[in-house]
Amino acid sequence: MNISFSVKIPQNIRYGTGSLRFLEEEVKGRYKKVAVFTDSGVHKAGLTEEPVRWLKEGGCSVEVIKDIPAEPTCRQAQDVVERFLESGAELVVAVGGGSVMDVAKLASIAVQGEKVSDYVEQPLLGRKRVKSIMIPTTAGTGSEATPNSIVALPEQELKVGIVNSELVADTVILDGNMIRELPEGIAAATGMDALSHALECYTSNKANTFSNLFALEALKLIFGNIIEACRNRENIESKNKMLLAAFYGGVAIAASGTTAVHALSYPLGGKYHIAHGISNAMLLVPVMRFNRAACHKEFAEIYDAVCHGNARKEEEKSEWLISELSGIVKTLKIPDKLEVFGVGKEDLDQLVEAGMKVTRLLQNNKKAVTAEDTRRLYLELM
Ligand SMILES: NC(=O)c1ccc[n+]([C@@H]2O[C@H](COP(=O)([O-])OP(=O)(O)OC[C@H]3O[C@@H](n4cnc5c(N)ncnc54)[C@H](O)[C@@H]3O)[C@@H](O)[C@H]2O)c1
Ligand SMILES: [Zn+2]
Incomplete structure (x- = not known):
């Protein structure tokens, strides 16, 4: 029997209680400016504090984009991506559920002149521009491992998956403390x-x-x-x-x-x-x-x-x-x-x-x- 499949998964996996501290090692000497993506629920739950602290310990200045919408539309994802490009950050760190991680993955391939709607039309267009680190705060979507970003197209009343192996995150941090207070x-x-x-x-x-x-x-x-x-x-x-x-x-x-x-x-x-x-x-x-x-x-x-x-x-x-x-x-x-x-x-x-x-x-x-x-x-x- 012949078997054929291809797979690309994140290279670095940090797992277990307290593994957030590896963020410092991930960035030290490599990046000066980092963007942290999150949403208001996760931010209010105080879950960005520790990641930001470790990033600063690693010598980075940090810009927190804290209003990623739940189950984002293509347009909403585009707005966030534009703010990311303006920030000049050299790394994107997602602290959130699938909604936040999916937008962070799109930011990792973003470049002036290409739009998220272009990726919907031509999923294989994008190339990885900056590395991404995923810190899931829900134990659900698995977006931290997948080559997919899902966006809603309200005019078509549809959600679509953009599937491109370039979207695969570089590092995943799975720390049980991040889902401790999950309702x-x-x-x-x-x-x-x-x-x-x-x-x-x-x-x-x-x-x-x-x-x-x-x-x-x-x-x-x-x-x-x-x-x-x-x-x-x-x-x-x-x-x-x-x-x-x-x-x-x-x-x-x-x-x-x-x-x-x-x-x-x-x-x-x-x-x-x-x-x-x-x-x-x-x-x-x-x-x-x-x-x-x-x-x-x-x-x-x-x-x-x-x-x-x-x-x-x-x-x-x-x-x-x-x-x-x-x-x-x-x-x-x-x-x-x-x-x-x-x-x-x-x-x-x-x-x-x-x-x-x-x-x-x-x-x-x-x-x-x-x-x-x-x-x-x-x-x-x-
Ligand atoms: N890319 C993929 O492979 C993939 C796979 C499946 C689903 N998805 C997409 O992921 C999105 C759904 O993601 P989700 O189910 O993780 O939910 P979500 O990211 O939309 O979050 C749901 C709500 O939970 C809150 N929340 C998240 N973590 C919390 C925490 N630790 N404490 C308190 N509140 C918290 C958020 O603020 C938000 O209000 C959808 O858009 C879906 O289509 C993507
Ligand atoms: Zn799913």
């Missing part, structure tokens, strides 16, 4: 996003031996830690493990690809502004139930890796997986109806049309997804 609802939604990444990548048509290593390890870490990490502020080790799992989920995306959960989630984010983690968490069980017949083998392998129970038959093992996922969704109080977000049956046609356009991800799904299937899947949430 339970955000921890739950973003943790479910990481779970979706790992599960979708493992069951993807693009799955391969390399991505499977990371997806399976992420699943072990997530099944063992997601509830504890969301609920227990003091359990810093389970938070570290969720950060590692989210990173591994990102590596799995870089080498494989997500499937129908993320495909059908895009319109819910683009048009109805449902947070990325929530829409994925809502779709996860319906889509995995739909996929079950095509994924018995993969589900059984996951069962063997994470459960170590007595089930023998593949069907029993895959049944366990679906019911375990439903249990996690319920325990974490993920909403199960779209009406909470003002989405009703009158929106169905548009949702189906938009969901079916995300062919980049739908084609990764082991079981082919028709428009009628998509309609039924959205209907399960109504």
